[in-house]
Structure formats: C-alpha cells, structure tokens
Amino acid sequence: MRAVVVGGGISGLVAARDLAAAGHDVLVLEATDRVGGKLRRGEVAGITVDVGAEAMVNRRPEGVALAGDLALPVTHPSGASSRIWTRGALRPLPRTLMGAPLDLDQLADSGVLSPEGLERARREPDLPASELDDDVSVGALVDDRYGPEVTDRLVEPLLGGVYAGHAREISARAAIPQLVTMAARGSITAQAPALPDPGSAASPVFAGIAGGMWQLPERIAETLAATGRVEVRTGVFVRRLQRPAAGWDVDGEQVDAVVLATPAPATARLLGEIAPAAASELATLDYASTALVTFAFRVADAGDALDVGASGFLVPPVDRRRVKAATFSFAKWDWVRAAGAADDLLVLRSSLGRRGEAESLQVADDELIGVSLADLAEATGLRATPVDAVVQRWGGGLPQYAVGHVDRVARIRAAIDQVPALEVCGAAYDGVGIAACVASGQRAAASIDAS
Numbered sequence: 001m002r003a004v005v006v007g008g009g010i011s012g013l014v015a016a017r018d019l020a021a022a023g024h025d026v027l028v029l030e031a032t033d034r035v036g037g038k039l040r041r042g043e044v045a046g047i048t049v050d051v052g053a054e055a056m057v058n059r060r061p062e063g064v065a066l067a068g069d070l071a072l073p074v075t076h077p078s079g080a081s082s083r084i085w086t087r088g089a090l091r092p093l094p095r096t097l098m099g100a101p102l103d104l105d106q107l108a109d110s111g112v113l114s115p116e117g118l119e120r121a122r123r124e125p126d127l128p129a130s131e132l133d134d135d136v137s138v139g140a141l142v143d144d145r146y147g148p149e150v151t152d153r154l155v156e157p158l159l160g161g162v163y164a165g166h167a168r169e170i171s172a173r174a175a176i177p178q179l180v181t182m183a184a185r186g187s188i189t190a191q192a193p194a195l196p197d198p199g200s201a202a203s204p205v206f207a208g209i210a211g212g213m214w215q216l217p218e219r220i221a222e223t224l225a226a227t228g229r230v231e232v233r234t235g236v237f238v239r240r241l242q243r244p245a246a247g248w249d250v251d252g253e254q255v256d257a258v259v260l261a262t263p264a265p266a267t268a269r270l271l272g273e274i275a276p277a278a279a280s281e282l283a284t285l286d287y288a289s290t291a292l293v294t295f296a297f298r299v300a301d302a303g304d305a306l307d308v309g310a311s312g313f314l315v316p317p318v319d320r321r322r323v324k325a326a327t328f329s330f331a332k333w334d335w336v337r338a339a340g341a342a343d344d345l346l347v348l349r350s351s352l353g354r355r356g357e358a359e360s361l362q363v364a365d366d367e368l369i370g371v372s373l374a375d376l377a378e379a380t381g382l383r384a385t386p387v388d389a390v391v392q393r394w395g396g397g398l399p400q401y402a403v404g405h406v407d408r409v410a411r412i413r414a415a416i417d418q419v420p421a422l423e424v425c426g427a428a429y430d431g432v433g434i435a436a437c438v439a440s441g442q443r444a445a446a447s448i449d450a451s
Contacts, residue, residue, distance in 0.1 A: 002257075004257075006250070007260065007266075007426065008029075009037025010434060012030075016224060025229050026224075026231070027233070048211070054208060056206065062438040066438050072209045073209060074210075080311035086153050086316050087114075092109070099138075099159065100154075101124075102188070113150065117147060117149030121150050124146050130183040135405075138159060138170050145183060156318070157317075160324045163398055170400065171406065172403075216434070241273075241274055259444045261426050261444070263399070264428040265396075267282050282428070288400060289393070289395045290354075291361050291393045292351055293369055295388070296387045305382040306331075306380060309331070310328060322360075323371070327348060420451060421448065425444035
C-alpha cells in the first residue's frame with residue numbers, strides 16, 4: 001500500500017513512521033519549508049534553542065516513549081518553581097489542577113487572591129458534588145466551585161499557557177476531564193491527597209529533551225529517510241483530494257490511503273467534497289495566534305534580577321499586561337543554563353497572545369521585544385539590555401476546544417469513518433500537547449493499516 005500524509009508536524013511524522021514500520025510506502029507533503037510544526041529550532045546569541053514547544057507531559061507515555069525509541073536524551077525541569085505575577089507582585093504558584101486549588105492553605109499563603117476571593121474559595125470543601133450531565137467551560141466549573149476570582153487569577157494564566165484561550169470558553173471535558181470527574185464526585189480539594197505529588201522526583205509532571213524538543217521531528221525525519229519507504233517533500237501546498245474509482249488522487253499523486261495531519265481550516269478545505277459533514281464541523285474550530293520572544297542577557301547584567309530560584313511567571317489577563325508568561329529557560333532546564341554558560345549568558349523567553357488578540361501581535365518585532373522588556377522590568381526589576389532577542393510568531397497556532405468539543409470530534413470521526421482509507425490527526429482533536437499529538441498520529445496510522 002502507498003499512503004500520503006498531508007502535513008509534516010509531529011502528528012504527521014509519527015503517522016508516517018508507523019505506516020512505514022508496518023511495511024507501507026509513504027509520501028509526506030508539507031506546505032512550509034521544514035517539518036516539525038510547532039517544534040522548531042531557533043538561535044539566540046549563537047545558542048540553539050526551542051522557539052516552539054519546549055516540553056511534553058511526562059505522565060502520559062507517548063511522547064517520552066517516542067523520544068526513547070529515537071535515542072534522544074529525555075530530561076526533566078529543575079526544581080525551580082513558577083510564580084504568578086498578579087496584584088502587583090510575583091507570588092508563589094500554589095498547588096493546583098490546572099488552576100483549581102488543591103491546597104487551600106497554600107492558596108492563602110500565596111497572596112494570589114483577595115481576602116474576599118479566598119473566603120469564597122474556602123467554601124469549596126462544603127459544596128455538594130457538581131451536576132455535570134452536559135459539557136461546561138472550565139471557567140464555569142471553577143466559578144461554581146471556587147468563585148470567579150480563582151478562575152481569573154489562577155485558571156486563566158495556566159490555561160492561557162496551554163491553549164492561549166479563555167477559561168470561560170474552553171471545554172472542561174476536553175481540556176481537563178480529570179477535573180470534571182473529581183467535581184462530579186464532590187469536593188476537589190478533599191480528593192487532592194490522592195493525586196500524584198507534582199514535585200515527585202520519581203514521576204515528574206513534565207519532560208524535555210536535552211538540547212531542545214526540536215530534535216524530535218528532525219530525528220524522525222532522519223529515520224524516515226533511512227527506511228527507504230518514506231519520501232518527505234517540503235514546500236508543497238496540497239490543493240485538492242479526489243476519489244477516483246480506486247484509491248486517491250492527491251494533486252496528481254495516485255495513492256491508496258490518505259492521512260490529513262493539517263490544521264482544521266486546511267482539513268476542512270480538503271474534505272469539502274469528500275466528507276462535507278466533517279468539513280462543516282472542522283470549519284467551526286477556532287484558533288489563537290501567539291508570539292514567543294527569546295532573549296539572551298549577560299549574567300553580570302541580569303543575574304541579580306532573574307536568577308532568583310524561579311522558573312518564570314504566569315500572568316492573569318485580568319492584570320492587563322502584554323505578556324501572558326515568561327519562562328526563565330536557564331533556570332527551568334539545566335541544558336539551557338549549560339548552553340549559555342560558555343559565554344556567561346542567561347536565556348529566557350516571553351509569550352504573548354490569546355484568542356481574540358491577533359491584532360495586538362500584528363506589529364513589528366521591535367515592538368514585541370519592547371513590550372516584553374517593559375513587563376519584565378516591572379515584574380522583576382530587570383533593567384539590562386539583551387545581547388540578542390528573537391521573535392517567533394505562531395499565527396493561528398493553537399486550536400480552541402470550545403464547549404462541546406468532545407462531541408464535535410466524535411461527529412467528525414463518524415463522518416470520516418464513512419470514507420475508506422482516510423484518517424485525520426493532529427492538535428485539533430484530542431489534545432494540543434506533544435504526547436497527545438503523538439498519540440493522534442499513532443491512532444491514524446493504526447486505522448489506515450487495519451483498513
């Protein structure tokens with residue numbers, strides 16, 4: 001069998017890898033000039049860094065297992081803790097489940113909430129189980145159990161980092177199904193002792209790859225080339241799928257099966273004639289645009305302000321700052337600190353942009369650098385001039401899982417299942433993280449192989 005995979009992000013590459021391993025010939029068609037999608041290599045002050053996703057979830061197996069299969073060195077964040085920049089100060093981030101507090105004493109000590117907000121949150125253990133027959137937004141669920149200030153100052157910045165969205169619009173069942181399950185049982189805080197310790201050295205929450213997550217797609221591409229079964233073409237924009245009497249015609253390429261590993265708008269366009277019901281559903285999926293600004297500072301200029309034992313900070317939108325987060329990469333990842341040590345440099349990055357804020361990102365790179373430096377100065381006291389700064393824009397980069405997303409995906413898959421030898425995969429369906437995208441590619445390849 002010969003298959004085509006449209007889209008060379010991590011999901012598409014994994015699908016191609018699994019199909020080749022099953023003995024099939026594969027053609028990967030990628031519209032941009034490189035594979036990898038949101039896993040991308042960049043350089044700041046001569047240091048190679050991630051300018052896209054920098055970490056994956058460690059507690060689900062797909063991403064870490066893939067890195068192991070590819071002989072890439074898995075690493076974990078240092079012990080540096082994250083902060084919340086809110087109510088005029090950098091405050092410790094209390095233990096939460098994606099912003100839902102799990103330790104009310106820690107929450108009180110953090111100073112993140114006002115006295116009134118804390119009093120409301122302390123009532124959560126006394127509330128009955130939530131009635132959740134239908135999907136609700138994460139914000140609505142947390143508002144109901146802890147009060148709106150918890151949503152505004154804790155859930156929003158954490159979800160903003162993952163989805164670049166808004167808590168009161170994002171589906172609870174799609175984004176945090178564990179929270180839904182716990183709320184349906186009763187008090188979330190009362191169940192907290194049964195959850196894994198986020199600080200456990202035996203089972204860290206996150207993992208990375210020493211040298212950068214960008215190595216994951218590049219190593220897959222290398223191994224695909226070595227199989228002799230896979231051809232990867234970049235700079236190829238697929239315009240049309242056709243279904244002749246047998247097999248598929250993909251812009252003139254005759255193949256037996258198709259995997260669409262493209263963002264929802266592109267997938268909707270390609271499926272318009274083939275699977276119109278799926279295309280209609282996909283066309284409703286919104287995306288958020290973001291930008292990352294990566295900086296290098298001299299240790300002598302910035303160490304006192306930045307090297308303080310924190311891995312960075314998150315920013316609630318209610319505080320009306322331009323940046324939504326800053327990651328002190330040198331403090332979070334030992335490999336980044338080591339990479340900068342030769343030239344006495346500290347590398348960090350800021351993140352900007354949430355759903356509905358694309359216009360604010362449509363400015364010159366110098367302006368994004370300037371507003372990031374201004375917020376860093378106000379948050380940390382940093383007054384240094386960077387040695388280098390690099391802007392990476394991700395226009396329409398993150399799908400928004402609106403309320404009802406799980407049912408929407410089920411309808412899409414039901415429509416796709418009516419078309420033989422066709423599959424879809426990627427961040428639009430079952431999770432935006434690397435592990436979820438790896439699993440999505442694996443699922444698509446297994447379905448095609450079984451057909």
